[in-house]
Amino acid sequence: MLELSAYETIEKIRTRELTAKQVLEAHLDHIKKVDGVPGKLDFGELSEPEAKKVHAFITLTEDLAYQQAEEVDRQLDNGIAPGILAGAPITVKDIFCVKDTLTTAGSRILSNFKAPYTATSVNRLQKAGGVILGKVNLDEFTYGSSSESSAFKPCPHNPWDTTRVTGGSSGGSTASVAAYEAALSLGTDTGGSIRQPAAFCGVVGLKPTYGRVSRYGLIAFGSSLDCPGPVARSVKDAALMLQAMAGADPRDSTASNRPVPDYLSALQKDIRGMRIGLSPDYFRNSMPDLETGEIIYEPIQKEIEQAIYDSAQVLANLGAEIVEDVPMPNTIHGVSVYFVISRVEAASNLHRFDGVKYGYRTGKDVSDLHDLYRLTRVEGLGHQPKLRILMGMYVSAAQYSAQYYQRALKVRRMIRDDFEGIFDKKGSYHLDALLTPTTPSTAFELGAVYGNTVMMQCADQFTVPANHAGIPGISIPAGFDQTGLPIGIQLLGPDYREDLIMRIGHAYEQATQTADWRKAKPQVVRELEE
């Protein structure tokens, strides 16, 4: 039952082959076997058996889940049609407010915060019949690419190899879906935080167009970049979840009014004649030299490069036209621009956490309000939020803004122009999508990069341009490297054309359904079966 897709599970619940409660209980039982201790503050040493667990969860919302599952079953008993996600087990990144539920953002400063309301995206999942199993771990305030910066330890471990990171920041989301703890998860993507961990954990992760899914109730990181989106084990499941969440919201003025297409029926169309580009600018790993600032280029991991060419061949065999040598010259600037813009927006958003209105407050004696702010913030925030406040303030300060922030906003325009150029129907490339690696490498070892904030940010170099441009992107599994770690490929598409990139992704999945690599199971699941 655990390995069914969300779509299949929902069908079985609708046809009464399974009850929502049975599905819930099977998942709760499995979580107990594979997840280990939930993330908590001031966690001590990790024991050997615990080191082999997933640790996706911070809070299990068992009571809430039972209420929702029983409601779905009751509706079916009474002949009422349940929503499109009827009984689907879902985890939620702990950056979304869920009423009366701990909503920590992976930070000590919100460790005791119970949200007084529910985020629009979560609310829509619940209204569609989704069953929320709990809140899953993440990088503190989503600031990272490995989920190691959470104040709640142990951080999530990669289900394919528990000595490796899950990626981040939606690492709890992608780990929980990869380990069959949930069929779906709600993540967020500001610089790649859905797609990068999806690639590392061998699942599907979709960053919708900015504004396609409401941000109301999402604890903000970069307000011009943040996108809630689905994590799933298939494109079809991601489409189903997006269908439930997308659309205008009177509570978020940046949520778009555009009508939401029928994503599932879009998947049924073939991809003959679609133009899919490959760009050399996504086939090199760039890393700054920290002594000189010069960019050093290295090849991306060989198996990832091969996976892109192999998947392009699969798509070509299905009738798509592969267009090579598409220039995307400003891709290289994505990380630098992100270092400026996301930090300015993060610093602005972090000023609200001060120990006054909610969350953690210092227990020390304080002389006045300023003292309270300083002590609360130094005790309550980890390294990553502190760095973002300091960097954001520096690069937007009056005397440095022209050099950094204003300049970064203009380079962001250049990145956007690259995409507008290749997707322009009257342009020379007139692509439907760009096919790229999601990451330059597969999942790295726990502790190998954490602490080096520049190297960590470079893990997002192929995902972050889509956030600057606002366009949709999806990462889908495309095999494994020699050590058995998942490889993700990314499809980027024009504004609001999630239907196009999901259609291509779905076609790829169908064409590779019988491939040997699809039979592989994550380490944590294999060990249960042995």
Place this chain on the structure above:
Amino acid sequence: MPVEHISPQLFEKLVDLAAIALDPSESEYLRSELNNQLTAIKELMAIKLDETLTPALHGVPFESADRQAMREDTLLPYATPEDIISQAPQSEDNYIVVPDIPHSELD
């Protein structure tokens, strides 16, 4: 040696403006990472910018068709204000309690 974009003195000023207080070892780590980040984005300074470029505050154009109509500016009482107040670390009679608020003269 990496370039010191941010001196210890400038760092202390930023820390004060950020309303945080750091111990020396955390200060040293954070300042070194900030300097690394500023070195890493050096390439940004070398990019030739076309004078016609406009800053992109967001990626997707926010056209009028995408926007929702402005709401009426009407008072909507919150149903359960006690849920909000109860989150405050210290409150009394529906007010949030804080220590003394210092006053300083503006230059």
